[in-house]
Amino acid sequence: MTPFKCLLPVLLATSSHPPPPKLHSVSEVAVSTGSRVVCDVAVVGSGFAGLSAAIEASSQLPDNAKILIVEKNHVVGGNSVMNAGQIACVGSEAQQLANIEDSVELMMEDMLKAGVDLNHPHLLRKMIEESNNVVKWTEQELGIEYRERVTQMGGHSVPRTLSTLNASGNDIVRPMLSAVQGKTNVELLLDTSFQSFIMNDRGDRVQGIRVKNAKKGDETEILCKRGVVAASGGFSADVPFRSIQNPSFDEKVMSTNQPGATAEVLKEALRIGAMPVQLSRIQLGPWTSPDEHGFGKAPFFCLGAGFPYGIIVDPETSKRFVNELGNRFERSMSILKMGHPAVCIVDAEGAQHSLKPDLEELEPTVKPFQSLEELCEHYGMSPQVLAQTVKDYNDGVATGKDEEFGKPFRDDIKPIETAPFYGVRLWPKVHHTMGGLQIDENASVLNLDGNPIEGLYAAGEVAGGIHGGDRLGSCATLDCLAFGRVAGRKAACATPSIVVPPE
Ligand SMILES: Cc1cc2nc3c(=O)[nH]c(=O)nc-3n(C[C@H](O)[C@H](O)[C@H](O)COP(=O)(O)OP(=O)(O)OC[C@H]3O[C@@H](n4cnc5c(N)ncnc54)[C@H](O)[C@@H]3O)c2cc1C
The missing domain is CATH 3.50.50.60 (FAD/NAD(P)-binding domain)
Known part of the structure; x- marks a missing residue:
């Protein structure tokens, strides 16, 4: 037996x-x-x-x-x-519905850039060429459902990431x-x-x-x-x-x-x-928090809301220091180089995009504050400098160009101005x-x-x-x-x- x-x-x-x-x-x-x-x-x-x-x-x-x-x-x-139930796909129905132009070559370019050309191109191409078939297989054979909207994750030059319902x-x-x-x-x-x-x-x-x-x-x-x-x-x-x-x-x-x-x-x-x-x-993952074990809740907040719709700030200078949608290596290394955790800040409008929509469930890792001053007091930051940082960022949002760090703004980006404001401390993990x-x-x-x-x-x-x-x-x-x-x-x-x- x-x-x-x-x-x-x-x-x-x-x-x-x-x-x-x-x-x-x-x-x-x-x-x-x-x-x-x-x-x-x-x-x-x-x-x-x-x-x-x-x-x-x-x-x-x-x-x-x-x-x-x-x-x-x-x-x-x-x-x-x-x-986190996220899968990249070139040519998905969701991308077509949103009129997003994408191609195998473009995704290869993005991955080769992040991978500093160490990716083996024949394997990369095979994987990307298969992406639409793989997603259809998950839908048709396994009955998996995805959210209607594709998101643009760090290092991808267009929105191409599908997210499962939960x-x-x-x-x-x-x-x-x-x-x-x-x-x-x-x-x-x-x-x-x-x-x-x-x-x-x-x-x-x-x-x-x-x-x-x-x-x-x-x-x-x-x-x-x-x-x-x-x-x-x-x-x-x-x-x-x-x-x-x-x-x-x-x-x-x-x-x-x-x-x-x-x-x-x-x-x-x-x-x-x-x-x-x-x-x-x-x-290293740049969206993890030292205030919780393992993957935790911070990534769900930062991936959907904090990074695309907010800013990452050094609490010692109250200033931005990195493209919030750069690749993982750039973001993680720039936080590690500071030698202390960064703070991600987003307002109520941006927070609506959190991959876990119940924001109370994300506390205490993700903390709400009624004003930016209150947030500064909690993280030991300068309210005057942060106000200027937010103003500069919002000016970029208004012109559609982030002069300082080259963050790609989404079509539905809004200035950071609506209370409550949310803060989460960040420290990379393997x-x-x-x-x-x-x-x-x-x-x-x-x-x-x-x-x-x-x-x-x-x-x-x-x-x-x-x-x-x-x-x-x-x-x-x-x-x-x-x-x-x-x-x-x-x-x-x-x-x-x-x-x-x-x-
Ligand atoms: C928290 C978290 C969130 C992530 N989110 C995303 C995301 O949204 N999108 C994305 O693209 N990637 C994401 N990743 C990465 C991705 O999930 C992993 O790369 C992927 O799940 C790996 O799958 P796998 O089948 O190779 O290995 P696993 O899913 O890790 O499965 C390997 C299995 O092998 C078993 N095993 C190991 N050794 C032995 C042994 N000696 N004998 C028997 N069994 C063994 C392990 O116990 C394990 O169950 C995430 C990773 C983590 C940790």
Whole structure:
């Protein structure tokens, strides 16, 4: 019998979301022989990349095939489920309705600029070209709904970001889980941690994985006839590993990620000869607050309202110091360079655009003030200097040009003048790891000679090279779903290559 105890998945639902669906039962899809299980495809990780790989693999294989998703946590979804539900897309219906002109080339240009040309163009192009198909797939196959309005995130030169109704990755993970639930050929194994790859005798083909049951501690070999998809996410929460790649990001720097965002699958892939790419490229999020743990609430406020409709100020000078819609690297580094938290300020009009509209729910991280003087008193700022800062900014809004920092103003931008005014302290946290395993357009993991390692595919944050030096907001969801689907399809369609010994 299978040594796994299959558990009902429980999503990390935030309080505002409906309870997640439960699997009716998790049938024993795996044919097991003692501590050895045989399947067609094993997927490591149950975030966007892993779930989309499993769904796609399932659609390519017959009902009696066996696709196993192994997840070390007791819950599904990794970082994906707590993501802000934002996805970049070129040519979406929402963009067309708003008459926004966009193109694959323009999005490539934006991403290459942010990524300081370290992005691998063939992967980038493939991802962007797939964006509209990916969004349609989420709408038509998974029933995901997006808000009507596209937003313009930092570093994107036009509005192209779609947001799910609750601005939450849970809006995407939940239907994906339901889709998995409806497949007879997919099984999800929670509390099951990947340990190492099983290789063929020559050591050049992945034939399976060793996993450990987190509760009982027993180990199992999973032989995979067609392939393994590594979809284990990034390593932002892996302080020892990340601080070797970039010593600035030691234990003193907080992270927005779930604690399981660690590097063990990546390390094992390196051990079998996979090519690493840009591992030191680690992103800080500029919209996080030191006044709360993890990702928190500040980003929902700053992304929708504070940055596009407000200003970021150094409380010591009461002056602006950065383009509020610049890329994440520019904004994070300029805050870090100051050596103390910045303050983001927006008025009542701008605050209406918060991705979480219930502003009371965002307190005390986001604080309302009846006047700018009151706000200055709270943050220890000069009311006279701030009044001048706001006046200069408002003059720019009136002329449509931000002379000082080149912030792109939106069509519906208004001067900062209507009480209450909102303030939130900002200090960057480690958010995303751009580097990882080098893949090709088929999501095959490449070896040190640049050739595919047979039987091994990777997608999502564990793969690298797509975002280059810095990732633009809303591009990771797209990356995970686009390459997750490719990886699942390619693994499922690979010719079965291992002969399973008889019991
Ligand atoms: C708070 C937050 C908000 C974000 N918002 C956005 C956004 O709005 N738009 C956007 O584009 N990007 C966003 N990002 C980035 C994006 O969400 C992530 O890059 C993406 O979710 C990664 O998906 P994934 O499937 O690669 O990994 P994950 O979703 O992290 O899933 C990986 C899974 O693998 C499991 N795993 C790891 N190691 C093992 C092992 N040894 N054995 C078994 N399982 C293992 C993990 O437990 C995890 O569940 C956000 C990130 C965070 C942290």
